[in-house]
Amino acid sequence: MVSPWLVGFVVFLAGPMIASLYFSFTDYALLTPPVWTGLDNYIRMFTADPVFWKVLGNTTYYTVISVGVSTIVSIALAALLNKPLAGMRIYRTIVYLPALVPLVASAMLFAWVLAPDAGLINRALGVLGITGPDWLREEAWVIPALILLSLWGVGTGVVLLLASMRGVPKELLEAAVIDGANPRQRFFQIVLPMLSPVILFNVVMGLIGSFQVFGQVYILTGGGPNNASQMLVPYLFEEGFKNYRMGYASGLSWVLFAVIMICTAIAFRTSSRWVFYETEVR
């Protein structure tokens, strides 16, 4: 009964992985067979391709800021939405709705949300007397603009956090009240530690997702201006499927894999210091 997965694993994963590793050591233009070139692709990537370093920097910048900010925002929102006040269902729905919008749709929409004159954000800034930037065409603002788009979908993380906030035992909070803990202490010393496994889950999923950002960049900026928003997967797409440098693109995919592994490993390594498991024996 495992066989369907096993077949899928061999044909669509293990086989392609080996092939991709092999391609990454070749010069492969799709129409002609791959030619073995050893480490050439990687050497070019790390020493002779200035775009690669920019791409790596951009991707890291985007990932760190968007995951960091959305972690903080989602915790704050979940805390607010967990309050026993009337009408919370409506607020919860509004916060979650943007997370349901498929990426192509939200990217299309944000082309106009971020537009220089007609755009929603710049008109709102105009009301406050601020002249907003041309978000998608200025090198300094294009990645912050993409981060704003990712923050619109912050609801995914909020939902998971809310679910586990309800799992925080009431007795613990009541005991803390009797001991004289104020709301802030109760939040930071009881609720937050109880949430930490979910926070780790959100951070890891966020890291993996953000490093693989593609649609937003492809649709909104095409990597521009001047490669200021070019990132790993869009660059891979351009090299592989537009310039037909399949070997180089395969190499890029392994770099992406390595970067994701390193970041996930760092998140897990440091997690023993900030993640608390209920069943843990210290």
Next chain:
Amino acid sequence: MSASVTGGPAVTGRRSERETVAVGTFRRRDAVWSYSVLTVVSAVLAAPFVFMVSIALSSDATVQKAAFTLFPKEFHFDNFVRVMTSDAQMATWILNSLIIVTFACLGQVFVSAMVAYAFARLRAPGKAILFTILLSTMMVPAEVTIIPQFVLFREFGWIDTLLPLIVPHLFGGAYNIFLMRQFITRIPRELDEAAQVDGLGHFGVFAQIVLPLMKPVLVAVGVFSFSWAWGWFFGPLIYLNTQSKYPLALGVQFLSGTSTNAQTPPYNLVMVGALFLTLPMVIVYFFSQRYIYQVNLGTGSAGIR
């Protein structure tokens, strides 16, 4: 149910009058503060939605001048008809999306469930190693395999067909198998054993006993697969060339790149497409949220270790 996290407690009995009053005013101030923050945040998050509807209802002239307003001023509902008839092939795109999504959901749900059952219940040599391999495959980003897969499907002659977008789903997905296995391990084994005593084989136990009990996780995996396949953009982009084979996500993106007799792309029609992309997600989510919530409580919020 309403486990108060930040609100005051109900143990005011032994406290002095003045303290109770203080708690009362604190609560009111806290509530006012919470409501104002939430209202502002909700308004900010909802504004792009309203804007999407507003653009979708705009006339072509408004699109030309980019004179969109946050709240709709004109109501060109005929845009919703135009995308189906003359100005775009949205009906075809939606149909293509539905074909892909149906196979993706069925494949992911039933194949993953079967494999998950095998991992949870059957005894076979090497099972532990296979499960470790399964877990580690979850970490491999799709981009690592996309180029060889493209080469493979090109060999098969599947370029510009829907097959590359459907077939990989028919072998189950690692994350779904993992999620389902965790769910099955919480179903009491006695149920299987009783059924086996009654003469059911492994397949019978799976189909008649375990599968019906897996409803929440089946729905959850179905919804995840639906949203993934419905919105997927990269795959269709590399595999499809012919417009009439596009799924909706790619079609909408294609439409935004066209400018026929107008100078600017028909953004009103693009936003109609964006609405069509969004609507099924909202409907599916609202009908399935209680199941997803159950699954999240069981696995997601237990975190990962």
